Amino acid sequence: MDNETIISLLYVFALAAFLGYLVISKVPPLLHTPLMSATNAISGISVVGAIVLAGSQHDRVSTILGVIAVISATINVVGGFMITDRMLRMFQDKTGRKK
Amino acid sequence: MCGTDEAIFALILFSFRVFSVFRGQISFMQIPYLIEIIYLVASVLFIYGLKAMSHPTTARRGMNAAAVGMLMAIAGTLFHREIVSYEWIIVGLVIGSLIGAAMSIWMPMTAMPQRTALSHAFGALAATIVGIAEFYRYSGELGSFKMTAIGFEVLFGGITVTGSLIAFAKLQGLVRGTPVTYKGQNIVNISLFVAAVGIFVYLIFFPVGILFYVMVGMAFLFGVLLVLPIGAADMPVVMSLMNSYAGLASAATGFALNNKVLIIAGTLDGFSGLILSILMCRAMNRSITNVLFGAFGSAGTEATQIEGTMRETSVDDVAVQLAYARQVVFVPGYGMATAQAQHALRELADTLEKRGVSVKYAIHPVAGRMPGHMNVLLAEANVPYSLLYELEQVNPEMPTTDVAVVVGANDTVNPDARDNPKSAIAGMPIIEVDRATQVIVLKRGQGKGFSGIENPLFFKPNTAMLYGDAKDSLSKLAQAVQQA
Numbered sequence: 001m002d003n004e005t006i007i008s009l010l011y012v013f014a015l016a017a018f019l020g021y022l023v024i025s026k027v028p029p030l031l032h033t034p035l036m037s038a039t040n041a042i043s044g045i046s047v048v049g050a051i052v053l054a055g056s057q058h059d060r061v062s063t064i065l066g067v068i069a070v071i072s073a074t075i076n077v078v079g080g081f082m083i084t085d086r087m088l089r090m091f092q093d094k095t096g097r098k099k
Numbered sequence: 100m101c102g103t104d105e106a107i108f109a110l111i112l113f114s115f116r117v118f119s120v121f122r123g124q125i126s127f128m129q130i131p132y133l134i135e136i137i138y139l140v141a142s143v144l145f146i147y148g149l150k151a152m153s154h155p156t157t158a159r160r161g162m163n164a165a166a167v168g169m170l171m172a173i174a175g176t177l178f179h180r181e182i183v184s185y186e187w188i189i190v191g192l193v194i195g196s197l198i199g200a201a202m203s204i205w206m207p208m209t210a211m212p213q214r215t216a217l218s219h220a221f222g223a224l225a226a227t228i229v230g231i232a233e234f235y236r237y238s239g240e241l242g243s244f245k246m247t248a249i250g251f252e253v254l255f256g257g258i259t260v261t262g263s264l265i266a267f268a269k270l271q272g273l274v275r276g277t278p279v280t281y282k283g284q285n286i287v288n289i290s291l292f293v294a295a296v297g298i299f300v301y302l303i304f305f306p307v308g309i310l311f312y313v314m315v316g317m318a319f320l321f322g323v324l325l326v327l328p329i330g331a332a333d334m335p336v337v338m339s340l341m342n343s344y345a346g347l348a349s350a351a352t353g354f355a356l357n358n359k360v361l362i363i364a365g366t367l368d369g370f371s372g373l374i375l376s377i378l379m380c381r382a383m384n385r386s387i388t389n390v391l392f393g394a395f396g397s398a399g400t401e402a403t404q405i406e407g408t409m410r411e412t413s414v415d416d417v418a419v420q421l422a423y424a425r426q427v428v429f430v431p432g433y434g435m436a437t438a439q440a441q442h443a444l445r446e447l448a449d450t451l452e453k454r455g456v457s458v459k460y461a462i463h464p465v466a467g468r469m470p471g472h473m474n475v476l477l478a479e480a481n482v483p484y485s486l487l488y489e490l491e492q493v494n495p496e497m498p499t500t501d502v503a504v505v506v507g508a509n510d511t512v513n514p515d516a517r518d519n520p521k522s523a524i525a526g527m528p529i530i531e532v533d534r535a536t537q538v539i540v541l542k543r544g545q546g547k548g549f550s551g552i553e554n555p556l557f558f559k560p561n562t563a564m565l566y567g568d569a570k571d572s573l574s575k576l577a578q579a580v581q582q583a
Binding site: 001009012020023024026027028036049059066072078080090091 | 141145146148149150152153154155156158159162163165166169172173176177179181182183184185187188190191192194195196198199200202203204206208211214215218219221222224225226228229231232235236242244245338339342345346348349350352353354356357358359360361362363364365366367368369370371372374375378462464469470471472474475478479481484487489
């Protein structure tokens, strides 16, 4: 990796960290559990690295590792988004509802 | 729900369409840029999704957008030039989707902390494996930057995999929840940590050999040793910390693979977990190091001399007090989750509201086993979130509250935290139920809480204990209030 690439990656990291801090601070304690499962689902993006690993047929070991990684990351992505939605639906259904 | 499903299905069809068109028309050279653009859009959708989490009314829409972003990123990755065969990818995606969907559909809400712990383990496992594979394929020719990234990836990942599995075992009751401690524990942990860091530094300069795998093994071991001594009451901090590490492992993967969407998503997750850890620690007035290395309830602390006796009360007495109160505050804790009492609690609250009693729920930030645990359970029982009050909002109301009902909470209402500077939980903000005219504590039996700390609240003259299963007691109370 050349130095220019490294610097640009560090830029992305620094800005994402700052942005993350600002965005997450605004999330009310009410939604902290869905927040955790949501960020978990989003960080399941490591599935893209796993997909390339599983599909590149470099050697047998890499392929096996890749498949395991794809499975576990996909569990996170699919399960994470579905459970987050299930929770948020419970919060949404009674928006400001007063009996 | 139906609409979302259809939209996602249409999008999948559309991606296949695009896929076949692009295969023919777009030149091979342009594909990497196309993937980059898709990743960029996905990153924006992720950030938008988390931004929408700032309010319950927008959160769901935001998450749908983030899910679309994820789908795009995955679809885009399938164009990657290194991919030569799709069969194993599809096998992995299908198996993962089935397991993930099954887990989220059939998991009861009370098992949320366990599920979250497991998913931290899965996420970290994926990152760790990708890191190991990168090392396996390129060892010897790795630059120092890439080696550093892979090192962080497997260290954070390894710790999270085993740490989360231990947390899962504790939450599920497979391992006892009490802290596991032994002499010289901190020394063992710290030496292991220092050794792993030493190997890491060495690898940056000489990225070859078996040492890398030794380091991965050490990270796995460290995760176990780190979480074993942590008590069940400190689980919210552990969960947040594991959340953070899993994210940072993903971010490190992004550095290793030169993939910006991975860095962005991982960093967002990492910082989210970090902020939650800080909030949880603040809610207990402890530092992260104290939670991790200060196995709870050890020497140097003194409980208040307990005066008075615990007074037991009956369902009928409590029902009368509740029925004729002006304001009642319910304080749920982990006991409500274990007893699955959230529905019974809401029924009692509904009955009271029908009689004109003002009902509020007071939620302590560390109540339960993960951040926001109580809120989710009460939402599942259809409690409107406008009735849920945070610590700072509800404490000023306590002196004008007629009855405060503690449902399976203990440390979060322990007045010792406020009054006794020598207490193990001194300085922890509490819900001041003892300032209410009357306190009713629903409890299984006379034992101490998870932290093993005596609670003087139970011995105060204005406190009465109602022993038994919380769900059972609450249902009986609802019936008795109706007849009162």
